[in-house]
Amino acid sequence: MAEFANLFHGFATVLAFQDVNVFGTTMYLPFNIFIMIVGIVLGVIIGVLPGLGGANGVAILLPLTFSMQPTSAVILLSCIYWGALFGGAITSILFNIPGEPWSVATTFDGYPMAQQGKAGEALTTAFTSSFVGAFFAVIMITLLAPMVAAFALRFGAAEKFAVYFLAFASFVGLSKEPPFKTLAAMLIGFALAAFGTDHMTGSLRLTYGSDYLLPGFDFLIAVIGLFGIGEIMLTMEEGLKFKGKEAKINLHVVLQTWKKLPQYWWTYLRSCIIGCWMGITPAGATPASFMSYGIAKRVSKNGKNFGNGEIEGVIAPETAAHAAGKSALLPMLALGVPGSPTAAVLLGGLLIWNLQPGPMLFVENKEFVWGLIASMYLGNIVGLIIVLTCVPMLAAILRIPFGIIAPIILMFCAVGAYTVRNSFFDVVMMLVFGILGYLFKKTNYPLAPLVLAMVLGDRAEEAFRQALVGSAGNMGIFFSNGLVSSIMALGFIALFWSVISAGISRVRGAKPEAA
Amino acid sequence: MSGDGNTASHGPAHRKVELATAAAIGLFGIIVVYGALQAGIGWGFEGPKAGFFPFIIGVILIGATCVNLWNGLQTSSSKVFSEWDELKRVWDVTWPIAIFIALVPYIGIYFASAVLIAYFMMRISDYGIGRTAIVALSVPFVTFLVFERWFLVALPKGPIEAMFGY
Amino acid sequence: MFQLKRSSVFVAAAALGIALGAQTANAWEPEKTVEIVVPAGTGGGADQMARAIQGIVAKHNLMKQSMIVVNKAGGAGSEGFNDVKNSKGNPHKLIITLSNLFTTPLGTNQPFSYKDFTPVAMLALDEFVLWVNAEKPYKNVKEYIAAAIEATKKGSNFKMAGTGSRQEDQIITAAIEKATGAKFTYVPYRGGGEVAVQLVGNHADSTVNNPIEAVAHWRGGKLRPLCVFDSKTMPYNDKVAGDLPWSSIPTCKSQGLDVEYLMLRGFFMSPGATAEQVKYYVDLFQKVRQTPEWKDLMNNGAFNQSFMTGKEYVEWVAKEHQRHYNLMKEAGFLAN
Structure with missing residues (x-):
């Protein structure tokens, strides 16, 4: 097959030895591998420090890569991106602060695991799952690139709405909390997503004449506040310490965890497929992680234990998020549509190097495209090795006393909140969300539906209205062809399934009570 | 936050906090409905207008809050939300964060962080001045x-950084 | 360092046009990191240009201090504009503008205007091209407009996809409606790349994408350019798509569609900047324009390379503001 020949050529490009000037002496090195390691390490750092996350990190380093060859430069930037994806899970598990939106679902079980002294296990699981998801997606890209790009073209506004609907329907109705509190939390999320400029008409809504409300509420601000600050308050109430001090800190934990993971092969496979689907459509990594978590919770025999540190609850979202993150790169290269702000900056970088993303890129710049795909294979392996060796060190962070680590976390939360939009108002809102997070936790309002609604609400409404503008208000657009109808039908099945199962569990008398 | 009296012996009644939270959410719902009405809630030729979805969201939110208020009233009033000294500890971290945030625009985020770290280390934990100074300045x-140097991200800076030319 | 206090920044800017070239021994130079504010999100046209300039300045050592790019996209860019407006007398803050310099204050009542800033230079103008899907039967503007009018008469909707609402794409659409009598259904999306893909996927009937946003699909044979909204054809003769160069695309006016629109890619400074400071940045941008990287960027994006400073620039901006006011007023996009 031509693809394999191309791929091997790509590997050759990445592994090629070059004369490299290191500290004045010329050495003969596999320069791109060196670049890859630098990129992954930088990426992990960027992923951990909230203020540097994602787009920012890549954008800042973009100018530095101008003096490199395009292939090396893109390897550096994409490895930073992969590294940041790995890094996002670290703060989720250790401090309950998702570094990136798609790590939110990882906190649900990853943080409880860390609190039970299983931080090393949780981190290993998260990293390994990221790797599996990403690797699956890369293989799919290698084999199916042309088909996938053609498929992605079939997604107009109506189809996109259907995908959001499906993602949402697979997640709702899952919480143990009282149904009307869940409903209220979800609606608060939708409402928060609606503030600011209405993208469809350009008019303002829910701004009440205030300039601060013009940009609306950013998802990351809410998440940093609700999860990060809220958690510090709860920890304070419980008495000054982060639990999980007894975390094992040797590399042994990696091997022990690996022994456990193969039994979850079905969770892995399912999450990979969900992730790739969401990545191509392109709904993105965040809905993918929630959807995968939701389905795993329903299907797993340990479903009831989800949220209390269940290992499958880490596997499902991490695998799906990374499968989605990687497979989203394909529409970007083949169609020129960025799936995320980070991808947008990468895309801008390609233009600067005279590489035009789009269908012709695969024809005219074969070496570049397959070099990039080869770097995804190798970058993932390199990345996994690097992050796994860091597990003991990362787990040891939890041994730092609360009095020192808490203000440092707070500082980085503030930095992260500020850098989202360079605005003080966001830092203030972070504290407000923190207090809300504390109150909601204490009064049994679930945060997950709120967060998901906030992520999906805006985009789902936009897609819904774009579809209706296009069809002149005819709702039939959502059932106008086989593709959109079947996604909508799946969504309704997921939705009603949850209603039915919620009904059954209520009949059984599983009445939730405040702790 | 919102409990007032000594209904229970050691802290505010859970029921009161529960009701106050629900009421606050309901108020938020009313604000959203009001904003949506300002933006227009009709269903025009090209589908729903800007305020259509926020209006529906707000209305259902108010409805859900009513149920939550009713459920809240049913719970016993003897349960304690949190012990007073637990709440005191929460308060002990909340106000320093608020002051930290308020200080950032004036003295910059780096100096404000140093102050925050020093406060936590000396008052919340009991570190000596030496260790505190090392951590509070080095971090x-x-x-x-x-x-600022390596990644060229501009964060809020104050007079101290300005003295060094930033 | 002395500061010239001028009541009107425009006097200073106008003086600059004359002062150009008069090099003094110790001219003003930035004393700290220079911040370029982008009143739009990461990845857009303005952001790409700002970051390219940042890269060029760093690579060629054109400035002693470093340069950073800060995105302040909130409220259709008003966050960025207000930030610069409120940094009076800070010569280390520049803003790169797109059409929201005009559309945002006109459309949302935000309290800023182009008059609040010190004009530095126009670096380029971004072209707009009318694109249709290559499978569609209409091969030229005349057939296209006939099809749009036909659709209008039948009451079916002819879809124009564009970036944002009440911004440049929708303004051009309104101008086309006015010029032809056809009615379009304007569907807003978030980014130019997405808009082009919607057209490729046949979810829209036409777009007015910038060249750089749609060129890949043109080369791939999926899209067809009908005309460019400029007074003359683009000057790029290198073959882009098959045998066709950018210069093969006719102007819309020559095809009977009398609409012209170009988007400003220019720089402004915070209010109260001195002539000396403005001159420093004008010289800097002149140097940037000489680099091969800049020429590549212009070539790739088929930009209109007009460069203006001083009085000429000010007059251009004032005229453009008036034109936006008129266009937006006719289309009913003005804030009440």
């Missing part, structure tokens, strides 16, 4: 290097 300094 913001390293952060400064990472953000």
